[in-house]
Amino acid sequence: MSVETNKAILEQFSQAMGQFWQTGDANVFDAVIAEDAVIHQPGFPPNREGFKQALPAFRTAFPDFQVLEFAAFGEDDQVADRIVWTATHKGELMGIPPTGKTITVRETHIRRFAGGKIVEHWGQWDQLGLMQQLGVIPSQ
C-alpha cells in the first residue's frame, strides 16, 4: 500500500475519533484498527479492545475535545503524525473531579498499516503535563 493510501486510512481514524466523541460508540474503530493490532501508548492497554475500553473515560472527562493542529507524513508502511488538541475538563479523570480547566495536549504517533488498517501504534504524550494542567504535582 502506498503512503497516500495509509494517510487516507489515518484520516478515517481521525473521523472515527470524531464520531466516537459524538456518539460514544467505540466500535467505529473496528473499521480502521486491525483486531490483533498492538497499541503502545502510555496509559492505554496494548490492544484494540483495551484501547476501546479506555477511551470512554477521556470522553467523559473532556466532552468538548477539539483538534487544533494535525499533520502527517509517511514512508513505506508507516505514517507519523503530530496532533495538538484542546478540551475542557468537565468530568472525573483518574480520580480528579472536574475542574472546568481548559487544557492543551500534544501527541506524536507513528503507526504501521497493513491490509487497509492500523496494525501497530506507537504514541507518546505527556500524561504528567496533562495532569499538571489539572492542578496536580509529583510528590514523594
Added chain:
Amino acid sequence: MESTAQLEHNKQVVQQLFAAWNAGEIDTASNLISTECNGGGLEGFRRELEAFLQAFPDLQSTLEDLLAEGDKVASRVTMRGTHRGSLFGIPATGKSVTMKANHIFWLEHGRIVQRHGQMDRLELMQQLGMKLVPNEPQ
C-alpha cells in the same frame, strides 16, 4: 523536489543528533540545530539537553524507528539512564529508568528548524517513586 538522497541525509542528521546525545557531546548536537529552531532556538535546545544530561549523565538512546518524507523526519527512541542529578526539582534517586519518546523534526539545509518531542513524564515519575498529589496551597 525531494530526492531519496535528501531523505537519507535528513535521517542521518537525526541519527547524528542522538549519537551526540549518547556521547554527551552537546556542541556536536547543537551544530545540527538551527538558531531559529522552535523551543527557544539554539539556547533553548542546549538548556534542555544540558538539564537532561545533568539528570542522566549515562543516558543512552536507542533509535528504534526512523521515517522521512519531504523535509520531515519522525523517530522513535528508547532512552535508558541513571537518575544522578536533579530533575524537575526532584533530587537524584540513583534509580535506573527507561523512557520512550517520539520526535518529529523539520529540516532545512541539513539543520533542524522544528523539533517536536513527546515523552511521558508520568511514567518517568513513577519509575522515580513519585506520586501525584493536588497542588494546593498549604
